[in-house]
Amino acid sequence: MIKEIVEKQNNFFKTQQTKDISFRKETLKRLQQEISKREEAICDALFADFKKPRFETLAAETQFVLAELKYVLKKIDNWASTKKVSSSWINWPSSDYIYKEPYGTVLIIAPWNYPFQLAIAPLIGAVAAGNTVVVKPSEITPNTAAIVTEIIKAVFKPHHVTVVEGGVEVSQQLLEEKWDYIFFTGSSHVGKIVYESAAKHLTPVTLELGGKNPCIVDDTASINLAAKRIVWGKFLNAGQTCIASDYILVHHTVKNKLIVALQESITKSYGENIEASHDFSRTVNQKHYLRLKEMLKGEEILFGGHRNDEDNYLSPTLVNEPKLDSKLMAGEIFGPILPIISYNTEEDIHNYIMNYGKPLATYVFSNNKKFQNKIINTYSFGGGAINDTVIQITNKRLPFGGVGQSGIGAYHGKTSFEIFSHHKAIVKKANWFDPSLRYPPYTLPMKFVKKIKHLF
Numbered sequence: 001m002i003k004e005i006v007e008k009q010n011n012f013f014k015t016q017q018t019k020d021i022s023f024r025k026e027t028l029k030r031l032q033q034e035i036s037k038r039e040e041a042i043c044d045a046l047f048a049d050f051k052k053p054r055f056e057t058l059a060a061e062t063q064f065v066l067a068e069l070k071y072v073l074k075k076i077d078n079w080a081s082t083k084k085v086s087s088s089w090i091n092w093p094s095s096d097y098i099y100k101e102p103y104g105t106v107l108i109i110a111p112w113n114y115p116f117q118l119a120i121a122p123l124i125g126a127v128a129a130g131n132t133v134v135v136k137p138s139e140i141t142p143n144t145a146a147i148v149t150e151i152i153k154a155v156f157k158p159h160h161v162t163v164v165e166g167g168v169e170v171s172q173q174l175l176e177e178k179w180d181y182i183f184f185t186g187s188s189h190v191g192k193i194v195y196e197s198a199a200k201h202l203t204p205v206t207l208e209l210g211g212k213n214p215c216i217v218d219d220t221a222s223i224n225l226a227a228k229r230i231v232w233g234k235f236l237n238a239g240q241t242c243i244a245s246d247y248i249l250v251h252h253t254v255k256n257k258l259i260v261a262l263q264e265s266i267t268k269s270y271g272e273n274i275e276a277s278h279d280f281s282r283t284v285n286q287k288h289y290l291r292l293k294e295m296l297k298g299e300e301i302l303f304g305g306h307r308n309d310e311d312n313y314l315s316p317t318l319v320n321e322p323k324l325d326s327k328l329m330a331g332e333i334f335g336p337i338l339p340i341i342s343y344n345t346e347e348d349i350h351n352y353i354m355n356y357g358k359p360l361a362t363y364v365f366s367n368n369k370k371f372q373n374k375i376i377n378t379y380s381f382g383g384g385a386i387n388d389t390v391i392q393i394t395n396k397r398l399p400f401g402g403v404g405q406s407g408i409g410a411y412h413g414k415t416s417f418e419i420f421s422h423h424k425a426i427v428k429k430a431n432w433f434d435p436s437l438r439y440p441p442y443t444l445p446m447k448f449v450k451k452i453k454h455l456f
Contacts, residue, residue, distance in 0.1 A: 009132035012159040045143035099424040102130030104180030112138035125416025206409035211359035215245035226365040227261030233389030238281035239336040243361040252342040292335040358404035
């Protein structure tokens with residue numbers, strides 16, 4: 001079945017229909033209408049999958065995607081147009097252009113933590129660029145996968161865009177096929193498997209992975225405001241956000257003050273009985289829940305740690321000074337557990353950050369601009385924010401992506417269109433002038449050849 005789907009999409013792409021800008025815009029408009037019509041059903045699906053609050057679904061899933069669609073529809077004519085660039089003197093007389101063309105048939109593998117947004121947002125870029133697409137939603141969030149399938153069936157012909165549902169075996173079968181582009185969001189471990197599969201066919205990829213994202217709080221930070229913003233970004237989606245703070249590095253002189261402020265902010269956000277709050281999600285399934293429970297064994301819990309095994313519920317939890325070799329610090333937490341680690345010097349910060357790979361995000365809470373800039377310029381990471389968390393993802397003019405083990409490539413807004421487009425360079429040379437100097441036998445003196453660099 002998968003081979004047949006790929007073959008049909010390849011054949012449809014060869015008809016050139018997807019290269020028609022009006023065709024792309026019309027399908028994206030239908031997608032926009034269908035999502036708007038089904039917004040409540042999408043909220044219900046995400047709640048059924050892991051009790052995701054309606055506010056978070058609207059803000060971070062449906063409205064995020066609708067904003068992306070609105071922006072792409074407004075800009076697509078300009079982005080897709082052929083761009084004239086300055087010619088090189090060595091090619092005079094000529095006119096030089098960049099043509100944007102789609103790659104062909106694209107595979108998008110979506111994760112479970114933001115199962116609607118992270119399936120549809122890259123789809124928008126791929127369709128806008130003129131590709132055919134196969135979307136593989138996560139089987140871990142079956143209700144959302146079902147509505148993603150329904151929406152795509154209602155909007156697209158299967159030879160243009162279709163959904164393939166299933167588990168790991170289906171993903172493996174999909175990766176055995178030859179694609180023109182692969183877009184994957186998920187763990188670094190699976191990202192390596194995707195990359196290895198793509199390499200067999202020299203298929204270009206975008207890998208949106210994760211990392212152990214530091215949140216640095218220095219002794220000049222506005223502690224109460226920092227705590228409020230850290231709590232919001234960390235416990236959004238119950239910590240199941242790839243750009244959430246994975247641990248806090250706080251200056252030892254303000255550590256106790258920050259802990260108190262974090263506790264107060266958690267209680268203010270979710271109430272005394274957090275389990276009863278309508279604003280706090282659950283861990284997506286038992287497997288991930290048990291993994292988080294295991295991480296907490298032997299750790300000093302400063303706040304939270306309350307659990308309900310039957311509901312995969314783990315409350316927002318603050319952990320004091322975990323060891324570097326602990327299970328909690330071995331990899332990305334991806335849950336509502338926040339380690340708090342004190343530092344004395346900038347060398348301490350360096351030792352912690354460099355102990356892990358390049359993170360997807362880094363956050364700095366400080367009123368010292370010199371310190372802010374030092375962190376930004378010293379460390380390599382996907383993106384981040386000063387005196388806030390997570391918000392870098394909300395600006396469609398900013399690229400979103402990782403570096404090193406946290407990912408390859410970036411998307412959102414214009415960047416989404418760009419990654420799914422091949423930039424074809426074309427030189428249109430005039431015929432009325434054709435000097436013999438470039439042709440054998442070469443007669444131009446070597447001293448002049450060494451000056452050619454000035455003509456490029």
